[in-house]
Amino acid sequence: MTSPPFHAGPRRRVAVLGATGAVGQAFIRRLAAHPWFELGDVAASERSAGRAYGEAARWIGTDEIPRSVADMRVAACDPDAVAADVVFSALDSSVAGEVEARFAAAGKVVLSNARNFRMDDDVPLVIPEVNPGHLALLDAQRARRGWPGAIVTNANCSTIALVLALAPLHDRFRVERLFVATMQAVSGAGYPGVPSLDILGNVVPFIKDEEGKIETESLKMLGRYVDGRIEHADIAISAHTNRVPVEHGHTVCASIGFASRVEPEEVVAALREWQGAEEARDLPSAPERPVEVMDAPDRPQPRRDVDRGGGMTVTVGRVRRDPLLDVKLVAVGHNIVRGAAGASVLNAELMERRGLLGARTR
Amino acid sequence: MTSPPFHAGPRRRVAVLGATGAVGQAFIRRLAAHPWFELGDVAASERSAGRAYGEAARWIGTDEIPRSVADMRVAACDPDAVAADVVFSALDSSVAGEVEARFAAAGKVVLSNARNFRMDDDVPLVIPEVNPGHLALLDAQRARRGWPGAIVTNANCSTIALVLALAPLHDRFRVERLFVATMQAVSGAGYPGVPSLDILGNVVPFIKDEEGKIETESLKMLGRYVDGRIEHADIAISAHTNRVPVEHGHTVCASIGFASRVEPEEVVAALREWQGAEEARDLPSAPERPVEVMDAPDRPQPRRDVDRGGGMTVTVGRVRRDPLLDVKLVAVGHNIVRGAAGASVLNAELMERRGLLGARTR
Amino acid sequence: MTSPPFHAGPRRRVAVLGATGAVGQAFIRRLAAHPWFELGDVAASERSAGRAYGEAARWIGTDEIPRSVADMRVAACDPDAVAADVVFSALDSSVAGEVEARFAAAGKVVLSNARNFRMDDDVPLVIPEVNPGHLALLDAQRARRGWPGAIVTNANCSTIALVLALAPLHDRFRVERLFVATMQAVSGAGYPGVPSLDILGNVVPFIKDEEGKIETESLKMLGRYVDGRIEHADIAISAHTNRVPVEHGHTVCASIGFASRVEPEEVVAALREWQGAEEARDLPSAPERPVEVMDAPDRPQPRRDVDRGGGMTVTVGRVRRDPLLDVKLVAVGHNIVRGAAGASVLNAELMERRGLLGARTR
Amino acid sequence: MTSPPFHAGPRRRVAVLGATGAVGQAFIRRLAAHPWFELGDVAASERSAGRAYGEAARWIGTDEIPRSVADMRVAACDPDAVAADVVFSALDSSVAGEVEARFAAAGKVVLSNARNFRMDDDVPLVIPEVNPGHLALLDAQRARRGWPGAIVTNANCSTIALVLALAPLHDRFRVERLFVATMQAVSGAGYPGVPSLDILGNVVPFIKDEEGKIETESLKMLGRYVDGRIEHADIAISAHTNRVPVEHGHTVCASIGFASRVEPEEVVAALREWQGAEEARDLPSAPERPVEVMDAPDRPQPRRDVDRGGGMTVTVGRVRRDPLLDVKLVAVGHNIVRGAAGASVLNAELMERRGLLGARTR
Numbered sequence A, B, C, D: 001m002t003s004p005p006f007h008a009g010p011r012r013r014v015a016v017l018g019a020t021g022a023v024g025q026a027f028i029r030r031l032a033a034h035p036w037f038e039l040g041d042v043a044a045s046e047r048s049a050g051r052a053y054g055e056a057a058r059w060i061g062t063d064e065i066p067r068s069v070a071d072m073r074v075a076a077c078d079p080d081a082v083a084a085d086v087v088f089s090a091l092d093s094s095v096a097g098e099v100e101a102r103f104a105a106a107g108k109v110v111l112s113n114a115r116n117f118r119m120d121d122d123v124p125l126v127i128p129e130v131n132p133g134h135l136a137l138l139d140a141q142r143a144r145r146g147w148p149g150a151i152v153t154n155a156n157c158s159t160i161a162l163v164l165a166l167a168p169l170h171d172r173f174r175v176e177r178l179f180v181a182t183m184q185a186v187s188g189a190g191y192p193g194v195p196s197l198d199i200l201g202n203v204v205p206f207i208k209d210e211e212g213k214i215e216t217e218s219l220k221m222l223g224r225y226v227d228g229r230i231e232h233a234d235i236a237i238s239a240h241t242n243r244v245p246v247e248h249g250h251t252v253c254a255s256i257g258f259a260s261r262v263e264p265e266e267v268v269a270a271l272r273e274w275q276g277a278e279e280a281r282d283l284p285s286a287p288e289r290p291v292e293v294m295d296a297p298d299r300p301q302p303r304r305d306v307d308r309g310g311g312m313t314v315t316v317g318r319v320r321r322d323p324l325l326d327v328k329l330v331a332v333g334h335n336i337v338r339g340a341a342g343a344s345v346l347n348a349e350l351m352e353r354r355g356l357l358g359a360r361t362r
Helices: A022-031 A093-105 A132-145 A157-173 A210-221 A264-273 A337-354 B022-031 B093-105 B132-145 B157-173 B210-221 B264-273 B337-354 C022-031 C093-105 C132-145 C157-173 C210-221 C264-273 C337-354 D022-031 D093-105 D132-145 D157-173 D210-221 D264-273 D337-354
Strands: A012-017 A037-044 A074-076 A086-089 A109-112 A150-153 A175-184 A224-226 A229-231 A236-243 A250-258 A291-293 A314-321 A327-333 B012-017 B037-044 B074-076 B086-089 B109-112 B150-153 B175-184 B224-226 B229-231 B236-243 B250-258 B291-293 B314-321 B327-333 C012-017 C037-044 C074-076 C086-089 C109-112 C150-153 C175-184 C224-226 C229-231 C236-243 C250-258 C291-293 C314-321 C327-333 D012-017 D037-044 D074-076 D086-089 D109-112 D150-153 D175-184 D224-226 D229-231 D236-243 D250-258 D291-293 D314-321 D327-333
Touching: A012 A022, A012 A093, A022 A037, A022 A337, A037 A086, A086 A093, A086 A337, A093 A109, A093 A150, A109 A337, A132 A150, A132 A224, A132 A229, A132 A337, A157 A175, A157 A210, A157 A250, A157 A264, A157 A291, A157 A314, A157 A327, A157 A337, A175 A210, A175 B175, A175 B236, A210 A236, A236 B175, A236 B250, A236 B327, A250 B236, A264 A291, A264 A314, A264 A327, A327 B236, B012 B022, B012 B093, B022 B037, B022 B337, B037 B086, B086 B093, B086 B337, B093 B109, B093 B150, B109 B337, B132 B150, B132 B224, B132 B229, B132 B337, B157 B175, B157 B210, B157 B250, B157 B264, B157 B291, B157 B314, B157 B327, B157 B337, B175 B210, B210 B236, B264 B291, B264 B314, B264 B327, C012 C022, C012 C093, C022 C037, C022 C337, C037 C086, C086 C093, C086 C337, C093 C109, C093 C150, C109 C337, C132 C150, C132 C224, C132 C229, C132 C337, C157 C175, C157 C210, C157 C250, C157 C264, C157 C291, C157 C314, C157 C327, C157 C337, C175 C210, C175 D175, C175 D236, C210 C236, C236 D175, C236 D250, C236 D327, C250 D236, C264 C291, C264 C314, C264 C327, C327 D236, D012 D022, D012 D093, D022 D037, D022 D337, D037 D086, D086 D093, D086 D337, D093 D109, D093 D150, D109 D337, D132 D150, D132 D224, D132 D229, D132 D337, D157 D175, D157 D210, D157 D250, D157 D264, D157 D291, D157 D314, D157 D327, D157 D337, D175 D210, D210 D236, D264 D291, D264 D314, D264 D327
Parallel strands: A012 A037, A012 A086, A037 A074, A086 A109, A109 A150, A175 A236, A291 A314, B012 B037, B012 B086, B037 B074, B086 B109, B109 B150, B175 B236, B291 B314, C012 C037, C012 C086, C037 C074, C086 C109, C109 C150, C175 C236, C291 C314, D012 D037, D012 D086, D037 D074, D086 D109, D109 D150, D175 D236, D291 D314
Antiparallel strands: A175 A250, A224 A229, A250 A327, A314 A327, B175 B250, B224 B229, B250 B327, B314 B327, C175 C250, C224 C229, C250 C327, C314 C327, D175 D250, D224 D229, D250 D327, D314 D327
């Protein structure tokens, strides 16, 4: 992560809501040494509020809790208790709707990882390399809701990996039909999440609401901003979602049908050439390449490829002819990094570059 | 397993070729106490020939080697060294072609689990409940090859589970398009098979030649015997095959498109009503129901459902509307039992009932 | 399970407390077709009470909920709500103390799997093959507590496997020193129990309170009943307990020092000859052999040996000289069957045979 | 890895024997960007010789083959085919004895990871932080064998982790008795190594020859160099070794008895103060701390702690009173890094610093 020269001066204070959970911890990890942002507040449920973060959180990573964070006092998820004007939300959807709205109403910019507002017409659902222009929805959002703050969302973890693999192809060839089968890591369900008795040596072919998210969120992100609203992409999608005994990394098998015949070699070339939206490049959390293609016949694999680009790169492979549509491929993305905390932070970086986070006051 | 009354008299002597491997062991297990067949010979590679089976085989099951088999002398895979007239082949495809042909030429009936002859025009590829009529190809086989014996094959492990789930639907509604994504157990690769370093906490989205097998063998088995040949079914199939860290049981996600609109409830009803070909019922290895449908939203799962019907039943669940074709569902089948050894034994039982195994002479 | 001839007449009505959890389900499984007992009541927490068992329990086995049980109404864990006079307790230790005492005070015989009363001086901690005589403590229990009912306990899951392997050796050679390192299955922690994020591809070298249980419960069970109390065995025990990614089956590595020099061959012979207390033989849940010894150099293994004797047999192997004490060995036992539900049921069978369950009134 | 200032000039050319296997790959990874050494030759079996390394090796890591190495031509394991004067051996013990002796006889310094020479009286078995003085054996080695080169070995993977945890305690309190139970990762068996069918959801309580290695190699490394030979430490050790479904990282449970009573707090203090031999500090591969102690009650864990110190730090935890000896603890070390490739490279760095590798000629 290198900080572009235009960003001088003190770092902006930010907060994390839902800071003790699995995604919350991933936010902490990313923000502890961020060049632009400084973690000023950690907030969580009533049960944790008032305790030191190091005691309230059951840290599940392979690293240590950053020293500076371990001693922070956990705040309640209340706008009055959180000084920062920019907040990252790792809240569970059971509470995110109400809490995030309160923060936006109190003037905070909320970067949300929860599903509650994603599909609302006036809420941007953004991947910086794919659809940065959707941030323009914020005007409609302010107009309609009267919030001094704002809510910007990122998609669910499996959808982000899929859309990054599709975006270069949709740009170039127009995707019309899509069959998707996922094999998703247990960390996608948070902590404690999936009981080991359910998943050791097993596959669970069901993840609540997940297929619907893929089938709808993809269309919004691949859609176009026109006159204050998003025209969703017109793709027929069939998704099968499965949980597998993998720690991190969602694997997506996709069969893709285009508007006209496209060969596997063209797909590989399009993926290799694509660099994503120019304004997303060189952001601190942006990987050198958002999508990489491997040639090995048995890759990508989650355990071996999940950390490519610091977890921010989606790895694609096995691009081959599909007997029914046009092309088949496999994509692997890090569900916690590119699919959650990293996605929100990258969105915030894009907004900072665009001046959408307001003046920095510490 | 109950022996129908019509089968009296001594049990028929049978042999297993490739008896020391994972599938070979599954044959031993099934044949050790079979009501119609008696395991008379175990044959394997030169390395094992001459040794006691109990020493030559690295037994990988949770049970013990049947006492009667442990002391058998392993024969070479040579027709002269094998007394039985009916042989089950668990040979690797690298040698199965040549060895099985020699056995057939020597007058033996070969029930093969190898891929070598499966797609030959004059070789039956059979699931008794689905396409018993394909055994009629044996006339063409004898006419063309001049073998006094015969070769009958069963499909590869993932294809059998898929075809059992499809057959009731193809009969009733005609399947035209099919997306399949599999998550296959490590035992499908034999022993030692998949290295643990490749699959612990991982998914390998590649199984050599597997997608092609699904895309072709299915069409043959769902085809019709007409005038001495098989008219393959006309279904466009796209298969994605993956290896997952599961011991036994292949999981298949399928999206199915029919000749005309079919609702999920009709699919469930068709699966529940289907009992398979009448002549396959009550065979010793036939399960009470070849296909069962579960209602629980998160089933079938390989670890929990693989042993249904003694491993001979394919479990189907999650039957739901597909946004792209008509219906989505999930099927789980035991790759070693229904998908390999049990499949061959069931084929032999069907042939015995039809009188296709010749006179019993011991 | 064969019912000895002396037991005629109707089956005795029994109940399960904590019936919805992992161990509770194991009780249901064992009692659904028991020759002597009939499951008449299933009781659980307030949350489940009043619902049909099939809805209240998240059934985690590979089988189906027994039909007769699925429709039972779940009772509260209250003596007035439970008609049976004999109750099996799978309650969590956080509530077991209070609830079990209330049942005993109400005249019920409680067969408890919880730790709360195990180490009390007047409570039998029993393995029928090892120390059936400890049931004599019930006189002291009644005298001291004034309960018309009684509480009889079984040890924790890892201790039972260990003690079954030790008992034949302690009888013969007197064990004086013992090192134990366990590798315990996730099902030992119940359901949902161990989060998959904690144990996939990992070892957790800590199980709360487990080392202390092994170091104390073993001594009580290997002790002798003398004059209304148990003289605990005098063995110095050091236990290391670890959680490993195994579904069922605890593996115990033990180094054993005896009162005088003992050779591995003597240990093997003693284990092979031992059949356990005579009065425990032929009980419905008693395996043909409570302890079996394997010769293979790499056995026992939990996945391959856990179900020996229907899960009631402890498998021992790798008996070899120890450089520090006398002998090393490995034992594997089924933590849910022999280590929990099966243990309690076997205790009840022993009590029934002895006439300690009272008259059968249904 | 920082290069101390004293080491200026060109890097020394080194080679790896057995470069295509799991440990060979770990050597490649460490040497590809080493500040003192330059990988000049990769050698392997006849089967691989002559091919490009990138084709001959099935790379199993999560990273890519270093570009500079992928195109190297694989040499035969012959001194004439290898230009470097310093060679790292990842050879299998079935060939290491003969090949390594030939290299030493040809004037090469061999840093061996194989077991063949480890226990020879005149061969140093070294951990730089623990027993650097044992390198003095090289005089005896040259005198006895007449080799212009030399062989220096490192211990087997589980022993190194154990000895690093013991050394601070043996220095201070003198260890006299030791009970050890290991839970070892599958990567310790190389690639393809452990079949997944053997280890998924299982424990294998047997690793060929491993217990003997722990029981002997430890004593040599903890011994003292006196008058041209090593006086082995006088510790009675009992080892149980087990394979578990973990990718990397051996976990060791140990009970330790000292010459006189030692409290857990003293053990923790001794481990925390210990920094290892002064001359091993600041070597490029030396971690900041060779041993670290964690306070969390459930650590160390292999998946979470294996990479501490870049895989060169052994993590200790759960230091507590032992009922039979003095103290119990748990240690985790990276079997491929600290336990194999990193160990050999660190030995070479120590020798370089001491001037034992000869003049650098490239």
